[in-house]
Amino acid sequence: MPTRKAVEQALLKTLFNHNGVIKEFAKGEEIVNEIADTFDLSQKQRTILLERKYYKEDRIVKSPLWHRLLYRAAESLAKNNLVSRPKSTFHLTNKKEWMLTEDGFSEALKLSNIPESQKEFLPTKSFELQKYIRKITQATRPKNYNPFDKEKKITKVTTESAMRNRGFRQAVIEAYDYKCAFCGLKINSPDTRFWEVEAAHIVPSSSMGKDDIWNGLSLCRLHHWIFDTGWFTLQNDFTIIISTKINSLPSKFGLMGNDNVIRIFSSRNSKILLPNREEIYPHQNAIAWHRENIFSR
Numbered sequence: 437m438p439t440r441k442a443v444e445q446a447l448l449k450t451l452f453n454h455n456g457v458i459k460e461f462a463k464g465e466e467i468v469n470e471i472a473d474t475f476d477l478s479q480k481q482r483t484i485l486l487e488r489k490y491y492k493e494d495r496i497v498k499s500p501l502w503h504r505l506l507y508r509a510a511e512s513l514a515k516n517n518l519v520s521r522p523k524s525t526f527h528l529t530n531k532k533e534w535m536l537t538e539d540g541f542s543e544a545l546k547l548s549n550i551p552e553s554q555k556e557f558l559p560t561k562s563f564e565l566q567k568y569i570r571k572i573t574q575a576t577r578p579k580n581y582n583p584f585d586k587e588k589k590i591t592k593v594t595t596e597s598a599m600r601n602r603g604f605r606q607a608v609i610e611a612y613d614y615k616c617a618f619c620g621l622k623i624n625s626p627d628t629r630f631w632e633v634e635a636a637h638i639v640p641s642s643s644m645g646k647d648d649i650w651n652g653l654s655l656c657r658l659h660h661w662i663f664d665t666g667w668f669t670l671q672n673d674f675t676i677i678i679s680t681k682i683n684s685l686p687s688k689f690g691l692m693g694n695d696n697v698i699r700i701f702s703s704r705n706s707k708i709l710l711p712n713r714e715e716i717y718p719h720q721n722a723i724a725w726h727r728e729n730i731f732s733r
């Protein structure tokens with residue numbers, strides 16, 4: 437059987453490959469087998485039973501040794517603050533899952549030979565980040581929202597501002613189920629680590645736009661560019677408006693196969709895709725600013 441240290445490392449890597457979370461270990465859980473696979477454990481090794489005697493109650497409890505080893509490794513990671521226990525994660529997400537902490541995330545990156553700088557782009561969940569995400573997605577929607585952050589200075593990146601960036605990005609793309617709000621495209625990289633969509637600011641960062649869910653939209657790279665350059669904007673009811681400049685665009689511009697990537701929306705009078713809770717829809721104040729200041733009529 438593998439050593440506990442080796443199991444701990446395998447556990448961190450598996451957590452990373454599963455976006456930072458795995459279910460609480462239970463009998464027949466797929467994850468238990470998945471980690472056993474990384475050690476090429478035989479069927480016999482997977483099913484060896486460990487007997488524990490409870491003298492007081494005069495009974496014997498049998499549990500699989502591999503299961504026990506896995507649980508011990510997870511407990512040890514939790515003691516070292518590299519993962520959060522299902523009980524603690526439950527308070528945050530209502531799911532009984534083991535979740536990476538920020539330190540555990542860093543350790544998993546090291547073990548997977550991925551530079552720490554990639555943290556910013558990975559959609560991996562961490563306990564601290566989820567706390568932040570919960571804060572920005574559960575906040576009460578203000579009636580009169582000010583989408584500008586006067587304090588926002590693009591000076592040096594602090595731990596706090598890096599966390600805010602990642603939190604904004606994750607909260608937004610998760611709220612839109614990893615889809616582009618305009619075209620609905622949903623795709624990740626072949627290794628499943630990266631999502632194609634980006635969290636766009638409605639009032640851009642360069643204009644001091646806040647990193648709030650109300651100032652965010654999940655967009656594919658193409659539509660992010662099209663939105664930021666003013667080809668599109670939104671009515672207050674989230675209907676897409678496209679620039680009249682489309683009529684003077686050379687006919688071969690903007691084609692993807694036979695479709696024009698901008699014009700496909702002009703005939704539909706359609707609305708963007710929205711999150712499942714109204715509380716976190718983009719705010720009309722941010723949209724109005726985009727319409728007045730970025731959109732090209």
Ligand SMILES: [Zn+2]
Binds near residue numbers: 618621655656658659
């Ligand atoms: Zn798109």
